[in-house]
Amino acid sequence: MAKDAQFVKDIADIETNFPQWYTDVVLKTQMVDYGPVKGTMVIRPYGYAVWENIQRELDKRFKATGHENAYFPMFIPYSYLVKEADHVEGFAPEVALVTHVGDMELPEKLVVRPTSETIICEMYSKWVQSYRDLPVLINQWANVVRWEKTTRPFLRTSEFLWQEGHTLHRTEEEARAETMRMLDIYDEFCRNVLAIPMMKGRKSEKEKFAGAKETYSIEAMMHDGKSLQCGTSHYFGTNFTEAFDITYLDSDGVRKHPYQTSWGVSTRLIGALIMVHGDQRGLCLPPYVAPVQAVIIPVAMHKEGVLEKAKELYESVSNAGIRVKLDDTENSPGWKFNEYEMKGVPLRIEIGPRDIEKGEVVYSRRDKLGEKFTLPISEVAERIPAILADINRNMYEKALNHLKTHTIKVSNMEEIRAAVDNGDFAEGMWCGCRECEDKLKQEMQVTTRNMPFDQTPVGDKCAICGKPAKKRIIFGRAY
RNA sequence: CGGGGUGUAGCGCAGUUGGUAGCGCACGUGGUUUGGGACCAUGGGGUCGUGAGUUCGAGUCUCGUCACCCCGACCA
Numbered sequence: 001m002a003k004d005a006q007f008v009k010d011i012a013d014i015e016t017n018f019p020q021w022y023t024d025v026v027l028k029t030q031m032v033d034y035g036p037v038k039g040t041m042v043i044r045p046y047g048y049a050v051w052e053n054i055q056r057e058l059d060k061r062f063k064a065t066g067h068e069n070a071y072f073p074m075f076i077p078y079s080y081l082v083k084e085a086d087h088v089e090g091f092a093p094e095v096a097l098v099t100h101v102g103d104m105e106l107p108e109k110l111v112v113r114p115t116s117e118t119i120i121c122e123m124y125s126k127w128v129q130s131y132r133d134l135p136v137l138i139n140q141w142a143n144v145v146r147w148e149k150t151t152r153p154f155l156r157t158s159e160f161l162w163q164e165g166h167t168l169h170r171t172e173e174e175a176r177a178e179t180m181r182m183l184d185i186y187d188e189f190c191r192n193v194l195a196i197p198m199m200k201g202r203k204s205e206k207e208k209f210a211g212a213k214e215t216y217s218i219e220a221m222m223h224d225g226k227s228l229q230c231g232t233s234h235y236f237g238t239n240f241t242e243a244f245d246i247t248y249l250d251s252d253g254v255r256k257h258p259y260q261t262s263w264g265v266s267t268r269l270i271g272a273l274i275m276v277h278g279d280q281r282g283l284c285l286p287p288y289v290a291p292v293q294a295v296i297i298p299v300a301m302h303k304e305g306v307l308e309k310a311k312e313l314y315e316s317v318s319n320a321g322i323r324v325k326l327d328d329t330e331n332s333p334g335w336k337f338n339e340y341e342m343k344g345v346p347l348r349i350e351i352g353p354r355d356i357e358k359g360e361v362v363y364s365r366r367d368k369l370g371e372k373f374t375l376p377i378s379e380v381a382e383r384i385p386a387i388l389a390d391i392n393r394n395m396y397e398k399a400l401n402h403l404k405t406h407t408i409k410v411s412n413m414e415e416i417r418a419a420v421d422n423g424d425f426a427e428g429m430w431c432g433c434r435e436c437e438d439k440l441k442q443e444m445q446v447t448t449r450n451m452p453f454d455q456t457p458v459g460d461k462c463a464i465c466g467k468p469a470k471k472r473i474i475f476g477r478a479y
Numbered sequence: 480c481g482g483g484g485u486g487u488a489g490c491g492c493a494g495u496u497g498g499u500a501g502c503g504c505a506c507g508u509g510g511u512u513u514g515g516g517a518c519c520a521u522g523g524g525g526u527c528g529u530g531a532g533u534u535c536g537a538g539u540c541u542c543g544u545c546a547c548c549c550c551g552a553c554c555a
Contacts, residue, residue, distance in 0.1 A: 010491075019549065028490095034547075094554075115555090148554055149480075156554065209555095217555095229555060266555055299514050334515035341515095352514060362514080445551080479555095 011342075014280050018224040022152070022275060025282050029343050031270070032153040039151035039158035043267065046343070047154075049291035050270050051161065055141065057193045057288065058163065058265070061185050067137045067165060072119050074143070076111040080118035084243040087117065090210020094146045096158075112145040117211065117262060120166045121244035128168060131250045134258055135178075136168040154271030155228070155479050162266035168246070168258040175259035176235055182263040183216045183233040190230065194273050195286040195395035196220050197403050198230065199425075199474060201450030206437045209262075213237040219449045219474070221403045222275040225423025227449050227476040230272050233263035271479075276399050283344025284366050286395060287388035293323045294384060295345045297336045299352030301328060310351050313361070313380060317349075320381040322388075341366060346391050349380065367391050367398070407474075411459050412466075416475050417444050425449070425476045429469030431462035440464055440475065449474040 010028065012020035026032045031047035034040070043051065059069070075098065082088045091114045098110040113119065124136060145159045154160075165182060169175040183200060190196045198218035208215035212234040219227050238257040241247075247255045277284040287293050294317060298310040307328060314326040325345075327336050333350070340348055350362040360374045365387070375383055408419040410428040419426035430436065430448065440446045451473045462469045 017549095023548075036546095038546080090554095144555090146554070150551090150553080160555075162555075232555070264555075268555055297514095301513075303513090330513090332513055332515085332517055334513085334517080336516085337514095338516050350514070354514075441552095 011280065011282060014223065014278070018275075021278075022271075025274060025278055025342075026153050029283050031274075031283075034153070037158070039148060041153045041157045041159075043161075046291055047270060050273075050285070050289050051267055053289040053291070054193075054269055055163075058185075058189055059139075059141075061189060062139050062163075062165065065137075065181060065185065067139045067167075069140065070138045071140055071142065072113075072116050072123065074113050074145075076113050076116075076119045078109045078111055080122055081111050083118060084211045084240055087211035087240075091115070091146075094148060096145045096147055113142070114144055114146045115262075115264075116140065116142070116144075116164055117166065117240055118244070121240045121246060121260075124166075124168060124241075125244050125246040128246055128248050128258065131170055131248055133248060134168055134170045135174065136258075137165075137178075138167070139163055139165040152271075152479075154267055154274070156268075160267050162264050164262060164264040167261045168241070169260070170248075170250070170258060172237070172259050175237075175261050179214070179216060179233045179235040179261045179263070182261070183218065183231075186218050186231040186233070186263075186265060190218060190220070190269075191396060192392070193286065193288045194269065194276075195392050195399060196230070196272060196276050197396065197400040199403075199450065199452065201452045201474065203232075203450055204432075204437060204448045204473070206434055207448060207450075209234045211236065211239055213239060217450050219476075219478075220272050220276060221399075221406060221425060221476075222272070222479070223278065223402075224275075225406055225420070225425070225477075227425065227474075227478040228268070228272050228275065229449075229478065230269055231263070231265040234261060236260040236262065277395055278344075279369075281338075281369065282342030284395065285344035285346060287346040287391050290344065290346050291323065292325045292340075292343075292345050293388060294325075294347040294349060295336075295340045296324060296326045296349045296351060297333055297340075298326070298328060299333050299350055299355075301352075303353050304356070306351065306353060306356065309356050309377075313349070313351060313377060316381040317384060320384065322381070322384050337364075341369070346388060347384065351377075363387075365391055367394050409458055410463050410475070411461070412463055413440075413443075416440070416446060416463060420444065420446050420475070420477050425474050426463075427458060427472070427474050428463035429457060429459040429461060430471045430473045431465055431467045432470040433465070436462060436464035445477055446475050447478055449476050449478065 011024045014021045030044045033042045035042050095114050096112040141163050143159055143161050148156050151157050167178050187198050187200050190198050198220055200218055203215040203217055214235040216233045217229050218231045220230050241257040241260055250256050296310055296314055298306050301307045317324040346366045348364045355361050360376050362372050364372050407425040407427055410416050410426040416426045451471050455472050
């Protein structure tokens with residue numbers, strides 16, 4: 001560790017000062033910078049490339065399940081927001097309002113969307129007339145604005161990027177199935193693309209989305225044992241379709257309200273993958289979203305034909321569809337090693353005179369620091385996909401192991417406190433009442449994360465009040 | 480919105496009792512280097528967050544103000 005210290009001197013200690021570690025890492029790796037307005041962030045190219053990869057992978061999955069993309073305006077008449085009572089109550093405190101244009105006061109103030117249910121419902125009410133118009137399966141990639149009090153890059157910013165799916169269905173069953181389908185897609189995506197294991201489950205009444213009948217979430221455990229809600233899928237029933245008077249004439253000649261869902265993930269996912277996989281050296285990016293999947297570092301590059309060989313290698317790897325970078329800058333190899341480890345590049349390939357002589361390369365994996373491997377030069381391009389897959393698998397296993405070993409069964413308040421203080425999730429039983437959640441929050445800053453679908457009881461009494469328990473649930477501290 | 484902290488070169492910081500604004504990294508140029516953050520030489524870069532005040536003189540003292548970070552309450 002003493003040896004490490006000289007290379008990572010500018011990154012705070014991950015174990016004792018995790019928040020500062022996070023800030024150091026996102027800034028130093030040029031993922032993000034602060035914007036001039038409080039709470040805003042600039043997503044720099046290295047961070048935005050991760051988002052583009054996330055978008056591409058998710059979008060593919062949305063399309064494969066029949067969804068189409070559209071775009072709705074970011075300005076919403078204030079009157080729309082007010083239509084659904086719970087919704088306005090939940091969002092009003094944090095919405096940004098546009099009241100003026102130049103010196104002229106607008107006749108109706110405008111909401112800068114904090115989410116788009118209201119404007120989308122307003123439009124859907126025009127578009128849906130018949131059962132033949134259902135289902136409506138629309139997704140939008142957009143920015144939203146929520147004026148949060150405390151902000152952190154990617155985790156909570158005044159403006160952030162996300163996708164929001166908004167669907168209408170003829171039946172409750174179909175809408176419920178959609179809610180679960182999208183939750184499952186998020187879960188699968190996080191596992192296979194971000195290498196993050198998620199806890200799927202249902203949110204409590206207290207924690208659910210403002211206006212939803214039911215909210216489901218995927219929650220991930222960060223390095224410090226805190227939880228991050230990484231995605232949500234809501235079942236609305238007819239809450240909004242009634243409020244916005246969306247009706248269709250069904251085949252039986254009866255006018256009905258369609259059933260609705262919405263679901264979303266945001267740039268917060270970038271924060272999640274940083275805080276799940278990162279280590280003292282900095283980022284450790286999952287290979288399928290890493291902007292650079294493999295970096296080639298020529299050693300003694302001005303000698304013999306080193307650079308030429310490196311360029312040949314670059315071409316073959318690039319042609320194999322790998323996002324590869326050849327760093328032929330004048331920085332020393334040691335500098336480059338540290339730089340790309342900090343930036344989380346999954347695979348590093350070294351090629352120098354000794355390697356060329358032997359017809360091989362030395363490579364090193366970001367998920368297995370300190371180990372070096374060799375490959376015949378001729379096989380590099382074809383072998384990389386399997387190596388990246390193994391990196392993803394190994395990163396997932398590590399994260400899963402962390403989650404499992406830090407999820408502790410609890411049966412009373414003391415055990416909950418002990419667990420979360422130790423950086424664990426506390427899994428136990430809950431009576432289902434709001435008062436217990438409030439008490440937990442007040443006394444130890446702990447919230448209910450979600451209720452797993454496996455509701456096999458792990459006890460019969462509420463861990464908070466001791467009364468008969470109704471639900472198996474995860475307690476934890478959250479971002 | 481409470482509690483704590485920080486604002487001085489692009490970044491990280493020093494600046495003593497109030498007396499010519501500095502160091503490291505980064506950056507430009509020339510050269511030597513290159514298998515875990517190379518080295519020599521040389522050069523450029525500042526409204527000390529901001530506004531008042533005290534003073535012959537303020538980075539330094541006083542008051543205000545703004546921004547950011549950390550910890551809480553609110554949230555994807």
